[in-house]
Amino acid sequence: MAIGTKVSVGVMVAASSLANCRTTLSLVQFHLPLLRPRLPSAGPLHNLPLAHVSNLIKSGYCIQTSQEKNNYTRSCKQRAFFGDGGLELHDAGATALVVAGAYTLVSTFDKLTSANLIQQNLSRKLVHILSGLLFMASWPMFSTSTGARYFASLVPLINCLRLIVYGLSLAKDEGLVNSVTREGKPEELLRGPLYYVMILILSAIFFWRDSPVGVVSVSMMCGGDGIADIMGRRFGSLKLPYNQQKSWAGSLSMFVFGFLISIGMLYYFSALGCFQLDWSCTVQRVALVSLVATLVESLPTTGIVDDNISVPIASMVTAFLSFGY
Numbered sequence: 089m090a091i092g093t094k095v096s097v098g099v100m101v102a103a104s105s106l107a108n109c110r111t112t113l114s115l116v117q118f119h120l121p122l123l124r125p126r127l128p129s130a131g132p133l134h135n136l137p138l139a140h141v142s143n144l145i146k147s148g149y150c151i152q153t154s155q156e157k158n159n160y161t162r163s164c165k166q167r168a169f170f171g172d173g174g175l176e177l178h179d180a181g182a183t184a185l186v187v188a189g190a191y192t193l194v195s196t197f198d199k200l201t202s203a204n205l206i207q208q209n210l211s212r213k214l215v216h217i218l219s220g221l222l223f224m225a226s227w228p229m230f231s232t233s234t235g236a237r238y239f240a241s242l243v244p245l246i247n248c249l250r251l252i253v254y255g256l257s258l259a260k261d262e263g264l265v266n267s268v269t270r271e272g273k274p275e276e277l278l279r280g281p282l283y284y285v286m287i288l289i290l291s292a293i294f295f296w297r298d299s300p301v302g303v304v305s306v307s308m309m310c311g312g313d314g315i316a317d318i319m320g321r322r323f324g325s326l327k328l329p330y331n332q333q334k335s336w337a338g339s340l341s342m343f344v345f346g347f348l349i350s351i352g353m354l355y356y357f358s359a360l361g362c363f364q365l366d367w368s369c370t371v372q373r374v375a376l377v378s379l380v381a382t383l384v385e386s387l388p389t390t391g392i393v394d395d396n397i398s399v400p401i402a403s404m405v406t407a408f409l410s411f412g413y
């Protein structure tokens with residue numbers, strides 16, 4: 089075989105011991121750089137003498153279950169392409185790209201607001217809607233390594249630090265203040281915007297693209313709550329009986345757009361193979377999450393707890409109980 093070309097290698101196993109293997113030993117076809125030692129020819133490992141398999145384990149190979157095989161195959165392909173250290177480089181590059189995207193988004197709306205092309209309130213809401221949804225949409229850019237979610241969470245973490253620095257007026261960034269606050273006061277950055285990015289950090293780390301819970305919760309906070317504000321301000325003449333600050337138009341918009349955006353984001357991740365869903369159940373579950381989130385958002389609790397905490401937390405709890413993971 090020519091050096092440097094990738095070859096198909098018959099057999100690979102990884103991760104658990106012989107005793108713990110829950111499925112038959114796996115045969116996996118994938119490409120590895122030639123430099124790795126040539127492995128036994130293709131064939132089920134259980135045909136090999138145990139002594140030979142244990143030698144494989146001693147030399148760094150071990151047995152994998154079918155799920156580990158799939159995960160391992162995928163990460164092997166990535167390692168084969170990027171090399172062992174390549175996954176971190178891949179994730180660092182994706183992080184830098186998304187951080188740049190965040191900065192571009194906020195500065196774009198600052199320029200639109202400064203040029204009086206859009207009102208400050210609308211600018212804030214559009215940043216509210218787009219930031220989290222685009223951040224979530226960037227998750228498939230990251231690698232399949234276990235550290236990818238932590239790299240991704242650096243994006244909202246950097247913005248969290250940015251909000252704290254400028255919110256405490258340790259430095260000035262009028263563009264940021266103008267595009268994400270109601271009244272242009274720096275201290276406003278320490279409330280809604282700060283809670284918002286903290287929820288993004290939690291969703292990336294604890295749910296990531298492996299679970300529909302984070303996807304639905306961020307969709308409700310960004311899409312649902314964001315559009316409720318826009319529609320409620322414009323068409324919200326008929327107020328809710330238990331909250332004169334909120335309207336039927338705003339709440340109905342939150343339910344409908346929160347539901348639609350959640351379904352859309354779930355379809356996006358499902359189509360990319362991040363998880364598989366039974367759509368007949370999923371539609372009902374998302375409708376339940378959207379209803380609970382809409383009811384929580386409609387409550388007269390603005391002075392007690394910010395919507396950017398109550399809406400996503402209520403969504404996470406409801407989604408976790410109904411999806412189960």
Ligand SMILES: C/C(=C\COP(=O)(O)O)CCC[C@H](C)CCC[C@H](C)CCCC(C)C
Binds near residue numbers: 187212219222269280
């Ligand atoms: C305006 C925001 C929250 C205020 O909410 P509310 O008070 O109206 O209820 C959102 C603040 C966004 C933050 C400054 C920037 C977040 C960037 C995000 C983590 C990454 C986006 C990346 C993407 C590629 C644009």
Ligand SMILES: Nc1ccn([C@@H]2O[C@H](COP(=O)(O)OP(=O)(O)O)[C@@H](O)[C@H]2O)c(=O)n1
Binds near residue numbers: 313324
């Ligand atoms: N369910 C809702 C939500 C907001 N709104 C309108 O949007 C405005 C801002 O809503 P909000 O206080 O929830 O705003 P944020 O805390 O989300 O920034 C409200 O004062 C209402 O005029 C509504 O009419 N109905």
